[in-house]
Amino acid sequence: xxxxxxxxxxxxxxxxxxVSAAAGSSLPGKSRxxxxxxxxxxxxxxxxxxxxxxxxxxxxxxxFGGKALVAFVLMLAAFLISLGMMSREYxxxxxxxxMSISLPAEQLFWNKIFFWEFDDxxxxxxxxxxxxxxxxxxxxxxxxxxxGFDTEMRQxxxxxxxxxxxxxxxxxxxxxxxxxxxxxxxxLLFMVKVLVSLLAMVFAYNIFCGEREQGTLKLMLSAGAxxxxxFGGKFLGGLVSVWTAFTAAFLVYLLALxxxxxxxLGGDAAARVALIYAVSLLHIAVFFGLxxxxxxxxxxxxxxxxxxxxxxxxxxxxxxxxxxxTAQQFAPVDSEDKVARLxxxxxxxMEREYAEANPGVTRSYSGSYGARHDEIRHLIAAELQKxxxxxxxxxxxxxxxxxxxxxxxxxxxxxxxxTSLSRTGIDDVRLFREDLLEIRTxxxxxxxxxxxxPNFLQLYMxxxxxxxxEILEVARPFIDVNRTAKFSVPSLSETLASTWIDFGLLGxxxxxxxxxxxxxxxxxxxx
Amino acid sequence: xxxxxxxxxxxxxxxxxxxxxIVLVCCLLVPVSVAVLSNDYLAEKGDYEGRKxxxxxxxxxxxxxxxxxxxxxxxMALFRGVSVHSINGIELNDDPWNVPxxxxxxxxxxxxxPTVDLTFIIGFVLSALAIILSFDSLSGEKAMATLRLLMSxxxxxxxxxxxxxxGLTAALLIPFLLxxxxxxxxxxLITGIGFGADIWLALAANTGAAVLFxxxxxxxxxxxxALTKTPSQSIFxxxxxxxxxxxxxxxxxxxxADSLVxxxxxxxxxxxxxxxxxxxxxxxxETNLELVERARQEGWEWVRLRQARxxxxxxxxxxxxxxxxxxxxxxxxxxxxxxxxxRAIALVSPYGSLNQALISMADTGPESQRHFIEQAxxxxxxxxxxxxxxxxxxxxxxxxxxxxxxxxxxLAFVSRLEAAILPxxxxxxxxxxxxxxxxxxxxxxxxR
Numbered sequence: 018x019x020x021x022x023x024x025x026x027x028x029x030x031x032x033x034x035x036v037s038a039a040a041g042s043s044l045p046g047k048s049r050x051x052x053x054x055x056x057x058x059x060x061x062x063x064x065x066x067x068x069x070x071x072x073x074x075x076x077x078x079x080x081f082g083g084k085a086l087v088a089f090v091l092m093l094a095a096f097l098i099s100l101g102m103m104s105r106e107y108x109x110x111x112x113x114x115x116m117s118i119s120l121p122a123e124q125l126f127w128n129k130i131f132f133w134e135f136d137d138x139x140x141x142x143x144x145x146x147x148x149x150x151x152x153x154x155x156x157x158x159x160x161x162x163x164x165g166f167d168t169e170m171r172q173x174x175x176x177x178x179x180x181x182x183x184x185x186x187x188x189x190x191x192x193x194x195x196x197x198x199x200x201x202x203x204x205l206l207f208m209v210k211v212l213v214s215l216l217a218m219v220f221a222y223n224i225f226c227g228e229r230e231q232g233t234l235k236l237m238l239s240a241g242a243x244x245x246x247x248f249g250g251k252f253l254g255g256l257v258s259v260w261t262a263f264t265a266a267f268l269v270y271l272l273a274l275x276x277x278x279x280x281x282l283g284g285d286a287a288a289r290v291a292l293i294y295a296v297s298l299l300h301i302a303v304f305f306g307l308x309x310x311x312x313x314x315x316x317x318x319x320x321x322x323x324x325x326x327x328x329x330x331x332x333x334x335x336x337x338x339x340x341x342x343t344a345q346q347f348a349p350v351d352s353e354d355k356v357a358r359l360x361x362x363x364x365x366x367m368e369r370e371y372a373e374a375n376p377g378v379t380r381s382y383s384g385s386y387g388a389r390h391d392e393i394r395h396l397i398a399a400e401l402q403k404x405x406x407x408x409x410x411x412x413x414x415x416x417x418x419x420x421x422x423x424x425x426x427x428x429x430x431x432x433x434x435x436t437s438l439s440r441t442g443i444d445d446v447r448l449f450r451e452d453l454l455e456i457r458t459x460x461x462x463x464x465x466x467x468x469x470x471p472n473f474l475q476l477y478m479x480x481x482x483x484x485x486x487e488i489l490e491v492a493r494p495f496i497d498v499n500r501t502a503k504f505s506v507p508s509l510s511e512t513l514a515s516t517w518i519d520f521g522l523l524g525x526x527x528x529x530x531x532x533x534x535x536x537x538x539x540x541x542x543x544x
Numbered sequence: 545x546x547x548x549x550x551x552x553x554x555x556x557x558x559x560x561x562x563x564x565x566i567v568l569v570c571c572l573l574v575p576v577s578v579a580v581l582s583n584d585y586l587a588e589k590g591d592y593e594g595r596k597x598x599x600x601x602x603x604x605x606x607x608x609x610x611x612x613x614x615x616x617x618x619x620m621a622l623f624r625g626v627s628v629h630s631i632n633g634i635e636l637n638d639d640p641w642n643v644p645x646x647x648x649x650x651x652x653x654x655x656x657x658p659t660v661d662l663t664f665i666i667g668f669v670l671s672a673l674a675i676i677l678s679f680d681s682l683s684g685e686k687a688m689a690t691l692r693l694l695m696s697x698x699x700x701x702x703x704x705x706x707x708x709x710x711g712l713t714a715a716l717l718i719p720f721l722l723x724x725x726x727x728x729x730x731x732x733l734i735t736g737i738g739f740g741a742d743i744w745l746a747l748a749a750n751t752g753a754a755v756l757f758x759x760x761x762x763x764x765x766x767x768x769x770a771l772t773k774t775p776s777q778s779i780f781x782x783x784x785x786x787x788x789x790x791x792x793x794x795x796x797x798x799x800x801a802d803s804l805v806x807x808x809x810x811x812x813x814x815x816x817x818x819x820x821x822x823x824x825x826x827x828x829x830e831t832n833l834e835l836v837e838r839a840r841q842e843g844w845e846w847v848r849l850r851q852a853r854x855x856x857x858x859x860x861x862x863x864x865x866x867x868x869x870x871x872x873x874x875x876x877x878x879x880x881x882x883x884x885x886x887r888a889i890a891l892v893s894p895y896g897s898l899n900q901a902l903i904s905m906a907d908t909g910p911e912s913q914r915h916f917i918e919q920a921x922x923x924x925x926x927x928x929x930x931x932x933x934x935x936x937x938x939x940x941x942x943x944x945x946x947x948x949x950x951x952x953x954x955l956a957f958v959s960r961l962e963a964a965i966l967p968x969x970x971x972x973x974x975x976x977x978x979x980x981x982x983x984x985x986x987x988x989x990x991x992r
Contacts, residue, residue, distance in 0.1 A: 091784075098792065098795065101799070102795060102799065105799070105802065109809050112809045112811065112812070113809050113810070113811040164655065165655060165656055166655050166656065167655070168655055169652075169655070193807075193810055193875075193876070193879045194802075194807070194879050194882055194883045194886070195626045195629070195883060195910040195913070196798050196801070196882075196883050196886040196887060196890070196910075197798060198626055198628075198629045199625075199626060199794075199899060199903075199910075200794040200795055200797075200798050200890070200896075202795070203791070203795065211791070212787065215783070219780070219783075223776075318775075318776055319680060319684060319687070319775045319776070320561075322775070322776065322779050323561070323562060323676055324561070326672065326676050326779075326783075327562075327565050327676065330569075330669055330672055330673070331569075334660075334668060334669055335569065335573055335669070337657050338573065338577070338657075338658075338659075338660035338664075339573065339576060339660075340657060341653060341657040341658070341659055341660070342576050342577055342580040342659065342660060343576075344653070345580050345583075345584075345659070346579070346580050346583070349583070349587075350652060352587055352588070352591050354591040354594070354595060355587070355590070355591060355594065358591075358594050358595070358598060361598065412652040415652060415653070416652050416653050419653040419657055420653065420657075423657055429657075432656050432657070436656055443653075
């Protein structure tokens with residue numbers, strides 16, 4: 018007994034307890050052989066053959082015992098339901114998008130100009146509507162995998178007649194049926210996060226305690242299998258079974274996606290999907306490992322199951338929820354409304370100061386200054402941009418805090434990886450906003466030029482409501498920017514550069530769970 | 545006898561690890577969620593007051609537009625419902641574009657890490673905990689061979705089932721109610737706002753809904769336990785049914801309603817409105833061109849031209865506004881029909897019922913929002929019609945300032961209860977069915 022302790026270098030209490038119990042009089046005849054030599058305990062006696070046997074047995078058991086089939090059917094059902102729901106949502110998104118871009122830009126532009134008023138030798142708009150000459154991002158088919166921050170990327174450049182001339186504004190919620198908001202369509206991420214993790218844990222919850230209950234663990238160990246071999250065979254066998262079931266379901270899902278929906282995953286999408294698949298395998302390994310840890314720490318299946326479910330609830334629902342709540346508490350963000358109010362107050366103050374400094378200036382009846390006071394409008398726009406930037410910064414802080422806190426749970430890393438690989442992650446939103454600002458600035462510049470064109474002014478003052486073609490030519494670039502401006506798409510390497518930490522974390526969780534299971538299993542009492 | 549069994553069951557549960565974890569979840573997660581959402585409530589309230597002050601302090605300009613706002617429901621801190629997406633203000637315009645304002649306090653990571661509120665905790669976490677608590681209540685005793693001993697004491701089988709149901713429900717409810725009390729104290733501490741009578745009534749009704757919901761899942765666990773031979777069978781079936789009821793059924797309800805009552809996308813409607821608007825623009829423009837021609841021939845001042853333009857533009861605009869509003873209303877009515885159908889089908893799922901009951905009572909449900917929109921639109925129609933009732937007279941700022949301000953009348957407690965009554969009945973009915981299933985199945989159960 019003491020040799021074992023010395024070679025192991027430490028003496029865990031459970032181990033010495035049952036070792037001394039075995040040495041005591043209550044169980045005569047149990048000898049050192051029962052627990053194996055130190056070499057056999059940690060398994061480097063060349064047990065690869067036995068390990069392979071156990072491994073194959075485990076997989077055969079899963080496949081012919083129906084467990085793998087049930088898992089496959091469940092995953093497939095979940096994935097196909099997600100596909101159906103998401104394709105409905107995607108269709109509607111696409112429809113909305115094509116409606117948005119089908120508006121004849123010239124016509125809208127013309128309507129704008131027509132409703133501008135000539136007042137006090139200056140142009141102002143009498144039309145405050147947010148009629149869009151909007152640049153809206155095309156829906157990305159990758160939202161099937163993770164919807165992520167997709168809604169954040171439904172912003173557009175709206176052509177507001179007031180200052181700042183062209184404003185970024187979020188499209189109002191397109192979904193008017195509130196039921197859709199109460200029960201949002203599940204994307205693949207949701208199914209992997211909730212269902213696949215549960216199935217992986219259910220595969221693992223009794224791999225050791227179940228064998229012990231049936232008395233087969235004793236038999237295996239006494240038949241000469243080392244603990245390392247038993248651990249390796251059972252762990253890998255179980256894991257490969259779940260992986261197989263998942264792979265099959267995932268392949269069918271991909272087939273359905275390419276044949277049943279008009280989605281085509283061009284470009285680097287294939288590589289992204291492959292990475293999503295790899296991430297899912299890692300995620301399964303983590304949750305399988307968690308189940309195995311619980312199995313190695315419990316003696317019976319029933320308590321192991323209960324503990325497994327608790328751990329699942331805590332890891333999948335409670336920890337990410339707590340992370341979000343904590344971040345909201347410690348890094349608060351101003352509401353959109355408050356920001357709008359701050360902006361309004363700032364603009365009003367600056368306008369008042371300007372009016373006091375320039376006594377001759379009057380305001381149009383819609384309350385804004387015209388294009389002639391371009392300088393002050395741009396000053397105001399710059400100040401308002403500062404308020405926006407400040408708000409963006411606090412949002413970014415809260416986002417960073419939430420995501421870092423959520424990484425306590427492997428589900429946090431999973432969400433990051435899925436959304437980033439689906440181009441709907443945090444970094445993608447940032448990129449999108451930068452692009453949008455650029456387009457806004459460009460449109461703003463062209464429009465200002467157009468309105469200040471002396472020919473246009475001259476014609477308008479003569480009361481000509483139909484602007485001739487040559488003047489509209491000046492507006493052409495404006496319409497073109499709206500049409501041709503593209504949103505940049507992050508390359509795969511950029512995505513990988515921002516997500517390596519999550520790959521690392523998931524890998525760490527998987528290895529740590531396996532290592533903990535193994536360490537614990539060495540001291541597991543097989544009786 | 546039943547009471548003895550219930551009490552024994554409660555005591556037995558309290559000593560287990562399961563109970564400790566339930567207490568942790570209820571007394572940690574619930575208060576944290578309520579504390580954070582209380583701050584959100586305060587921020588929303590600040591927004592409401594700010595918006596209102598801004599609108600009241602506006603000098604003139606009320607001829608073209610007038611803002612109306614909805615006060616924040618207090619129970620938003622507990623049951624957020626659709627308040628996250630809801631329209632809490634509308635800028636009513638004299639041209640047809642009423643601009644809904646729906647700025648709410650929302651975390652930027654909401655889409656990926658959703659904020660956890662009480663509805664979610666009860667619906668997802670507590671229901672799963674209820675299944676975990678009860679899945680082996682009979683099959684577990686059988687596995688340990690204690691069921692045989694129990695039955696040899698001439699205990700009626702039905703009282704055993706009822707006793708277990710009451711005991712286990714109490715074991716889950718006590719920590720939950722404790723968490724609720726702590727949370728309410730936190731809410732009052734943070735916001736410094738006391739509840740009115742109808743809020744207390746709504747809270748009581750919601751607690752009732754939670755009790756019904758939790759007891760439903762306990763009964764489900766017991767029924768499954770009475771229908772299976774071993775605990776591991778019970779848990780697998782229990783989990784499967786939990787997933788079906790909580791995640792899939794609401795989805796299926798929504799999808800069914802969508803395919804039964806199809807609704808065009810909002811953009812399609814917007815485009816139709818836009819076509820109508822372009823027609824209206826076109827007509828206005830033609831009249832304007834004629835006016836300019838006349839002005840040139842007769843040598844008008846530009847001020848007179850402007851006045852002439854306004855004279856024909858206002859009545860035309862009013863006509864157009866009414867046309868657009870009727871188009872919008874048609875669309876809304878179809879959406880409403882779809883939604884109503886979806887909600888009716890979602891009652892099949894206990895989670896669907898619970899969700900609807902909780903948010904209806906908390907005044908954060910769809911009907912509260914509809915109620916506000918209806919009121920606002922009615923007010924807008926009345927306001928602008930009244931303002932330009934005399935076509936020869938342009939509306940003035942003085943007249944606008946003298947108009948009666950918008951006052952939101954919140955949904956009365958009775959009508960909120962009316963909306964919640966069907967979900968509550970559905971929950972109660974499912975309870976009864978499951979109790980019957982449990983009793984019948986256990987009567988046929990082989991206890992050996």
